[in-house]
Amino acid sequence: MSYANRHPARFAWLLVLAMVGVLAVAGCGGSSDSNSDEVTSIGQTEGALNLIAWAGYAEDGSTDKTVDWVTPFEKQTQCKVNTKTASTSDEMVKLMRTGQYDGVSASGDASVRLIEGGDVSPIDMSILSNYADINPSLKDQDYNSKDGQNYGMPHGWGANVLLYNKDAVQPAPDSWGSVFDPAMASKYSGKITAPDNPIYIADAAVYLEATQPDLGITDPYELDEDQFNAAVDLLKQQNKFIGEYWPDATKNISSYTNGDSVIGSSWQYQTSALQAAGENVDADLPKEGSTGWSDTWMLSSQAEHPNCMLEWMNWMGSPKVQAQVAEWFGEAPANLGACDLTSDPNHCDTYHAKDEKYYDQIAFWKTPISDCGDDRGSVCMTYDQWVQAWTEIKG
Amino acid sequence: MGRRLADLFQGHPRLTVAALLAAPIGWLVIGYLGSLAVMLAASFWHLNELSGEVTQGFSLDNFDTIFSDEVYRTITFRTIGVAAAVTVTDAILAFPIAFYMAKLAKPRMQSVLVVAVLLPLWSSYLVKVGAWRLMLSEDGAINWALSPFGLHGPGYGTVAVWLVMSYIWLPYMIIPIYAGLQRIPDSLLSASEDLGAKPAKTFRKVIMPLTFPAIVAGSIFTFSLTLGDYITPANVGNKQFIGNVVYSNFVANLPLAAAITVIPIVVMVIYLLIARRFGAFEHV
Structure with missing residues (x-):
């Protein structure tokens, strides 16, 4: 048959x-005019x-x-x-x-x-x-x-938001300074968390872009040596206050549930999951803007x-x-x-899917390459340098 | 067919040995040492800066990075330090247990204890580390038990890594010491007593020298297993160990990961040479 x-x-x-x-x-065979590799x-x-x-x-x-x-x-x-x-x-x-x-x-x-x-x-x-x-x-x-x-x-897509425990962190934080500025971060010493990912260096760059304009950071993924070192130094300083670098969303959630973390960079997903479980947490997009994926x-x-x-x-x-x-x-x-x-029905509102103002404050992940993408030329730090620096930051 | 094969081996002892050993030796050389050789070769390769792809060719860049960057030294010493602490802790915990099992317990109790010691090995390593993660957490069992005394547990960190590793590798220390103690005839202990030695002296002069090789053998397990582990530090620590650096590099920068792996290999070679001087390989 x-x-x-x-x-x-x-x-x-x-x-x-x-x-x-x-x-x-x-039908499409003849219309390929841009590039022969392009799938048409x-x-x-x-x-x-x-x-x-x-x-x-x-x-x-x-x-x-x-x-x-x-x-x-x-x-x-x-x-x-x-x-x-x-x-x-x-x-x-x-x-x-x-x-x-x-x-x-x-x-x-x-x-x-x-x-x-x-x-x-x-x-x-x-x-x-x-x-x-x-x-x-x-x-x-x-x-x-x-x-x-x-x-x-x-x-x-999603933004990296500042997730905090409302009981432990008061008043509600509106700046990444609460995890980067030693004066503020020391209050939560040992209970600050950050993602275990070299791309987190960009989060430090976003903060520096707003707080240290002298560095001239325009794109947190296109960092020349000076800008990069400033971001790495900031993270090394932050390391003292870090309780845990979270490797995945599940561990991040359990750290907040068990009281090991009270503030740090996270995703809306963890925030919603924790709130659904009855934890007294909230998250916001700090005034400096943020990174996202x-x-x-x-x-x-x-x-x-x-x-x-x-x-x-x-x-x-x-x-x-x-x-x-x-x-x-x-x-x-x-x-x-x-x-x-x-x-x-509120899913898109919770995740700010239609909120263009929100979207515009996010610098989306991209691989750092040596070409800075502007007139500085090819002097930017490459991804494997980010990875090595991340090892040094964690110590 | 079987008969003809038998005839073939008859009177050819070398052929017999070759046929017996071909498979295991082949596995050892190709599968075991071969992969080690590939890894060592990879430690001299490097990454293409633009595409991030591995370029094969001789370069000492990776070793230069490891030696010149202070962070790798810190991580190496931290790892060796914790491995040594775990080994000493396990030896101190294991000896009394092993002694009871080998010399004092009745045969029935003995087998119960052997099973009890081995039981944790039957459950998944990940689950055990996960359980410790919960116990060590801020709202976990350890802090709960300590709070009536006004104390606070270690939380996540290097101390927690030491605790969890000591727990996980303990059976690997108990079993060799137990085997070593069993091999000491009771008559030796009686003889020592008859000749007027007090228990402490018997322990120092008879039991200790005879079991020391077994302790060293057990320490090889606890030390090397701690040296290579990355899951425990990733779950209950907040600092990196050698294994974590290898893990974080092996996808992004395989040659560097391979070069870092050379560190524990060198440490273990030195450790094994020392262990051999203490007779760890003579009876085990």
Whole structure:
């Protein structure tokens, strides 16, 4: 018995998909004028998809039966999804360079490295129908585009906020000074927390940008030697007051629950989780502004299943999936159409998804590279120097 | 077929030995020493500054970084210090337990105790560290138990790392000492007593010299396991250990991670040479 006889519906779908693919190739074939590497069409799907993702970005119902946007995708596209969960940006870059994966949910501190290293392909985003509805603030950013070419579908974003215990910290803090300025930080000595991540150096740079204008910091990720050393010195000074550098969200939450941490840089996700558990905590975006992360689904330049990956990107950009993942993970959706579909009607307000003033105060993660991006030239500190400095800061 | 094979080995003892050892030696040389060699080679590689990719080629940059940067020295001494403290603590805790198990307990009690000592090894290391993390937390069991006396637990930090490591590696110290004590015939202790030695002298002159190699053997475990661990410091500490630096670099900068790994290897080689002088490898 042939495949068509056994699965008539599926076969019909495949046929339709194949025809759409052929048409797409034929239709778009001639319009590629910018760059020959750029992906300008979606062809027939290849039946499988190998992803690298943050935990919670590709849920197939195995964590929670009701949380599943992978299975419907598999049904619709016939792409069997295999997800490799990575826990750090460094790991994602490493995995992408093995060439065994079709795509990745890259944060800004990984994406620039991937773009610079030629590990991901530029895409003509007009071939992905949901791209048009993506929040314009997330398009054409340093961390997802280069030289006018786009490298993927924005996934969602979040700010690093100042999370504090309302009983222990009074009055409510409105400045990063409460964790950086020794006069204020010493009050909470041993109970200050910070993420265990070299990119946290940028948070010190954001604070210095506001408090020490002489340093001339314009971008917390483009630091020349003097600016970098000032940020590192600030963090070394802060180290005395740090109780713990939190490695993941779960530990961060337990530290606040158990009273080990009372103030520090965190995410809205932890804040909501703690508040839901009845802890007396709150978080705000300090007056100096903050850092944040914005993730992008990117296509590997060595992808074995590029068409499945393109379908996945479009799927992840759709309002319904955006609403699911934004609520499950705790982040602002990239597609604002998702705001009407979340089960908590206030989700987008809690995460400031539509608040442009809020968004503008955030310097989103991107990989530090030697090119400062301005007339200073190539004198900026590179990411591996950030990593080494982070070792020294922690002591 | 089996018969012909048997005929083949008949009268060829060397062939027999070769066939027996081929698999384990192959594993040792290729899988075990091979990966070590690759790691040592990687410690001389370096990263391409632009793309961040590993470039193969000889350079001493990584070792230069390790020697010139003070932070690596601090971390090395901190790690060795805690490893030594854990070893001494475990030796002091393990000896009385092992002595009771080997010399005083009845056979039935003996086996119960052996199981009790080994029992923690059956549960996941991560769960044990996680449990300690909860106990050591500000609102945890330790502070709760100490608060009636007006005391406060150590909280997360190097002291906590020492406590947790001493707990986790204790069985690795008890078992060798127990085995060493069992090997001392009771008649030796009786003879010492008959010749007029007081218990303290028997302990000093008979038991200690005979069990010392066993203690050294146990210390190799506690010392080396502490030296390489990164999970405990990451969970209950707030300072870095050698393992943490290796872990944080092995994705971002593999050559540097490989070079840092050379530190514990050198420390362990020195430790093993000293241990050998104390006879740790003679009876174990």
